[in-house]
Amino acid sequence: MAMREHTSLATRCMVGSAVLALMVVTGSDGGGGGVKDGAGSTSCKPASGKVALDYWSWVPGMQKAVDLWNQQNPEIQVKLKTTPAGNAGTYQNLSNALKAGKAPDLGQIEYDSLASFRLKDGLRDIASCPGVKDSGQKFADWTWSQVQFGAGGRDGVWAVPQDTGPMALFYRKDVFDKLGLKAPTTWDEYAKDARRLKKAGKYITHFSQTDPNWFTGLLWQNKATMFERKGDSWKVTVDRPESRQVAEYWQKLIDDKLVATDLQGFSPALYKAWNDGEVVTWISAAWGYSTIRDNAKSTSGKWAVAPMPQWQPGEQQAGNWGGSTTAVLGGSKHPAEAAKFALWLNTDPKALEILNREGGLYPAAKAGASLPALKQPVDFYGKQKIFDVFAQASGNVDTNFTWGPTMTDTYRYLSDGTAGVIGGRTTLRDVLKETGSQSTESLRKQSLDVTG
Structure with a gap:
């Protein structure tokens, strides 16, 4: 749900x-x-x-x-x-x-x-x-x-x-306004904002090892299908150019210490960081509005919602979580x-x-x-009609995204690999390659027809 x-x-x-x-x-x-x-x-x-x-x-x-x-x-x-x-x-x-x-x-x-x-x-x-x-x-x-x-x-x-779960950008509008920033419309702008926020003592967001399906939503936005299927034959495409673009982007943010890597999704520590203004954006799904509302009550009226940043100016692509x-x-x-x-x-x-x-x-x-x-304004979000943003996002989700038949395995591989990234033992690019190989083997163990 x-x-x-x-x-x-x-x-x-x-x-x-x-x-x-x-x-x-x-x-x-x-x-x-x-x-x-x-x-x-x-x-x-x-x-x-x-x-x-x-x-x-x-x-x-x-x-x-x-x-x-x-x-x-x-x-x-x-x-x-x-x-x-x-x-x-x-x-x-x-x-x-x-x-x-x-x-x-x-x-x-x-x-x-x-x-x-x-x-x-x-x-x-x-x-x-x-x-x-x-x-x-x-x-x-x-x-x-x-x-x-x-x-x-x-x-x-x-x-x-x-x-x-169409995805958009939740952001602390009060913090952005104070620093003279607008909601970023591209991922390049998002990275620039991350540097500006870091100088102000804040993280633009957190990168969690326990939310591989969140990362999948980021891949989805970039049309990075993880599996392809023809009839009953499967091909694992986790490690593909579109996925690598996403991985390299977030690896740069991690390496430059522009995102918090010691916070897990849906954790008391993350909620405290929201309440304290230490973490000021969350790329999340429509249901995320209540997660912030219910766990960062002291920030009521300070958040807003904007479309996901785009890889190219003028695009309108959204992921789903x-x-x-x-x-x-x-x-x-x-x-x-x-x-x-x-x-x-x-x-x-x-x-x-x-x-x-x-x-x-x-x-x-x-x-x-x-x-x-x-259709109603939401008080917590400064009386913004935030679901208009999610309605637009829902229409911009790629219809060709395909789930694999062993997604629980794939998620586990992504999660385990991300733990290594956060620990400095590997990179997201390497995680994609390893997850692709492990997912292919997982399909074969299920006696499925695998190509490539």
Whole structure:
């Protein structure tokens, strides 16, 4: 999920952990709307009678949305199970449930984990379910591409987008104003500002070893796709020219001691640095607005939001950090009804309002940009309408970015390598090369077809 109201939840959702032991699952016939053709089946016939669906999610307040659905749909009742965030337990529990043939009908799965589930037959292809194919236009283009695993829909539809994490620049406007600085529009300007701020006794930002998915968002902005896929064949492209440009840029900031390297993301030490004015920007996702608001309360009214700095003047590219989907899982006996609920949950105006208000989600649905809460000035940010910036960013996220099927491994390699960078034992450029080699080996260990 994204736009989290609780920092602990943000931390759990953002940090990758152990490798998922996802098992092959075949479909089962449960009668009524049952599907007999396996998890990847294109069959999606509605049931003839009442249906009960199980749904696992970690979004705060999700029960209120489910209650609204159940009131409006007596023939299709949904039972919610609140679970830990994905890598904090839900994914492993889903893996075990799939293996035992006891998985729920629906589950919350982040974009970067969809490929893992799909390749092990953990997802249903819901492209043929009523209303699904016609719903692509209702979502931000890049999110629909993510659930198709490529443009053109040749791979079916494997989930319904729920929320996103379009990235922008949070910055201390009071500090910038005092030093006669404006929000940087390019990365060159950002580096110059970093030097000016260092002379004033401040760091422009922190560089954390525990947020490899944050660094991935920076790569994404520069169109540095980490994996390429043709059919079921994979190629690891972590170490590519666009990635090297990002790595060399941040390596220079680290070497020149222009960024704080002793602060980890979502930590009390980082929050203190924000409150004390020691660290004065954060390149983060839409959900980050509440992380700063809730943990740097003494700075209310002093922050503002601007688009991400660009590699070339005049460009409009944004990265993404975070976001989830609602997926119909392998073994579901009622994919048509499950898909219907997933579409409603992530497109209905009332459902979107509940998930935004209660769970802090920044919706993937285009209609979400019209939510009243996202149109209002935000007091903490000097009454700026900050979500206008994120709405623009969402439209500037590269739709061709591809997640690999073993992203938890790749994140771990990036994180371990970054620790060496901060310790002065290696460089980000070398980390990319090593992560690419390790990720290729990880794919091969999963018996996947790897090229290059």
